[in-house]
Amino acid sequence: MAEENKEKQETLSRRRFLRNTGFTVGGLAVGGILGSLVPRGKDDNKNNPPAPQDQDFNQALMYFTPEQFRITEAATERIFPEDDNGPGAKALGVAYFIDHQLAGDWGFNARDYMQSPFFPGEKVQGYQGRLKRRDIFDIGLRELQNYSNTVGKKNFEELSGDEQDKILKDFEEDKVNLTTLSPSGFFQLLRSATLEGVYSDPLYGGNKNMDGWKMRNYPGSQMAYAEIIEKDFQKIKPQSLQSHMKH
Template sequence: MSDEKKQNEAEKENLSRRRFLRNSGIAVGGLAVGGVLGSVIPWNTETAENNQQQTEEVKNYNHALMYFNQAEFRAIEAATERIFPQDDNGPGARELGVAYYIDHQLAGSYGFNARDYMQPPFFHGEKEQGYQGRLNRREIYRIGIREMQNYSHQTFEKGFTELSEEEQDQVLTDFAEEKVNVTTISPGNFFQLLRSMTLEGVYSDPLYGGNKDMDGWKMRDYPGNQMNYTEIIEGDFKEIPPNSLRDHM
């Protein structure tokens, strides 16, 4: 076959291939279209971006357990809600994500008492002297939750999360007033630690897991983490929308 004939055959083959691709809708301009592949491509880019943005707004990757198991988390979530319940002023601890704040704190150095002196000898000091013992906060919480469940079963024959609000209040009150017979930890110290961390979770920066949507700050008209107040430092009082540490990243 002559070179000219070979060239003509090659051109016919290329034309036939391009015609097939165009007519079958498999590729146009280097993009896969038509058939199964074409049906999954979001040609409406604006709609796809909006859907992605809405999905990202719904997800909160900061609300993930790092220390508690599911049962422990639900018990702490219920207990914190009784300490800081929802009312006409705003959301309670559950909606604010306080239990996640506590979980994250216990998973880090605070839970290990990394900055506290934890060496013996240990003595029973005055309440003003604070906690003195060999158990770190992680261990105190784990024991406290277990004893809270045990006391709920002994008193009401149900787990803490299954109790009514009034019954949950009674369990927490008995812990606070040292009416629960626990040998491994002080029930009163456990309640005080739980109460303190509940309030921290309500009013801390949302970056740490609690104070969801800065609603804890909004209830008190607290401006959060502002870069400065130079533009409003003089004159009448002004309300400022709160800022999180994440707003300055």
């Protein structure tokens, strides 16, 4: 028994040492994420209560600055507002979806041909410029804020809903004089990204709790319908890709 107690004490001591100093990898002490991988004993949690079970770690900024996020959250809420049918873009986490997309290939236009020469395209051709989507959002959000301060004397997120609608409408109708990009082009990109965030799989940051799907009675990412395909129509509880990854 004495030997077992001694081994337990030594194990706890090693854990505390590793957690406090970090792992040593190739001569470099590494803490942070790696350090958090060391298992903790029951006595280690006295001063460190566990994180809430409902905490959503997917809702973290990857590209936006806090100001850009606030503008985007306010603008997307006006494009897809909360009403009697269900939550709006803010509650659905749409701004996080856009942030995550801009941080990845979509934001870099990784799958688009982006070489010159650049000519103004027809409306049916879509975007034909040299700016990447993340550049368009950077400029568009800055100009949206500048225009709000010029017209409404306040930041966009501080304006009333009607005032925000008027600002967005001016962008949509190209009533804002910009030399860097098309105001309507930015608005259309923002609107499309908003709708994608409302109805995308929650795995990508939006459609929180699958509420976007629930409003449409959309079943989500079901693996198969073999058990019900020959039965009468049934309302199915939506399922995310995240649930498949857990199995």
